[in-house]
Amino acid sequence: MIGTLNALVDLVEQRHDARVDVPAFARAHATTEYHLRRMFAALAGMPFSEYVRRRRMTLAAADLVRGERSLLAVAVRYGYGSVEAFTRAFRSVHAIAPADARRTGGPLTTQPVLRFRLSVEGSTPMDVTVTDRPAFLLVGHAVEVPLVHQGVNPHIAEHVASIAPEEHARLKVLGATEPVGEPAGILAVTLGPDPDAAEGSPLTYLHGVAVRDGAPVPSDLDAIPVDAGTWAVFGSSGPFPDTLQQTWAATATDWFPSNPWRLRPGPSIVRYLELTATRATCELWMPIEPA
Structure with a gap:
């Protein structure tokens, strides 16, 4: 399961502009979407959908600060069909509008790439x-x-x-x-x-x-x-x-x-x-x- 979760995180990094097909991914890794999402949320401390949104907005903020693309181009690159929808998602993560991030450079909230590891140190005995x-x-x-x-x-x-x-x-x-x-x-x-x-x-x-x-x-x-x-x-x-x-x-x-x-x-x-x-x-x- 740890390897499967890390593969899911890698898929998020490859698919910034499209929906991650979690059911298909789960089938390919011989598990279920229900179990996969429950384990991700329990170990990551956040739902998978929230992690995806935070990662996309982290990368989108970097694009905006660099100023290499228009606001609409950045929105489309990260899977949003309109500037309005992108702005709502961006504000929910960073608490500022994309235009303000471009103008001032922040402050921004960064979501690092997750990496799951199984540690036996301090493991909990279970009955x-x-x-x-x-x-x-x-x-x-x-x-x-x-x-x-x-x-x-x-x-x-x-x-x-x-x-x-x-x-x-x-x-x-x-x-x-x-x-x-x-x-x-x-x-x-x-x-x-x-x-x-x-x-x-x-x-x-x-x-x-x-x-x-x-x-x-x-x-x-x-x-x-x-x-x-x-x-x-x-x-x-x-x-x-x-x-x-x-x-x-x-x-x-x-x-x-x-x-x-x-x-x-x-x-x-x-x-x-x-x-x-x-x-x-x-x-x-x-x-x-x-x-």
Whole structure:
């Protein structure tokens, strides 16, 4: 996977003026677009589309400062059909207009070429179980919230706080199948957004439990059907939410690059075994398939 990601970065450098065909690239490298974009975002700290935009605007700024091409010629060279669209993209990266960059030379925000490397120094020991599960339903209270990469998502915290204690107790009794097993804890389920989505993009969060496929669902609860398939279950214990987010990141840096599995579309599930205001013992369930 590390070599594949570096090849994708090289392709970006070769195709400044055209859309990078990520689905075709993924097929040629025996993986999926979904897994490729998820791994890129996890390791690079930004979606692939954002990296492409930053690199193109970095090179476009150099062209403008050199003054060798007209503003329209620079826009076309980097894949934009109009000066207006190019100006919006340029301003979103550099916070100044292209004409100002040409006149003053900056300040400009540079995006270096990424290079992925697999390092074993300080690697994170991982407690992982691979398990096959039949189809099931995730049932609970769902809400659409903006994506937050680091720290507690305040929108999710507000949603959970709005659920009455007696409702938590009712949900625990409903839980009837793995990844719950017994009425011992609530599941935190995230579905979407697109694997290339930027921070702030909408995602669905469900606070609930798992029930058997086909089980009756109370009319006041939301339900997310989950197909049968294989799951990687990562154990996590420590300060919350830092340890859980570090475990999530380590799946991309340590586990997936060294194991014959890749992500498949589906919800990500956190099963809380013990949770306080500052610490959590939990399991991270991620849908996978053979690579």
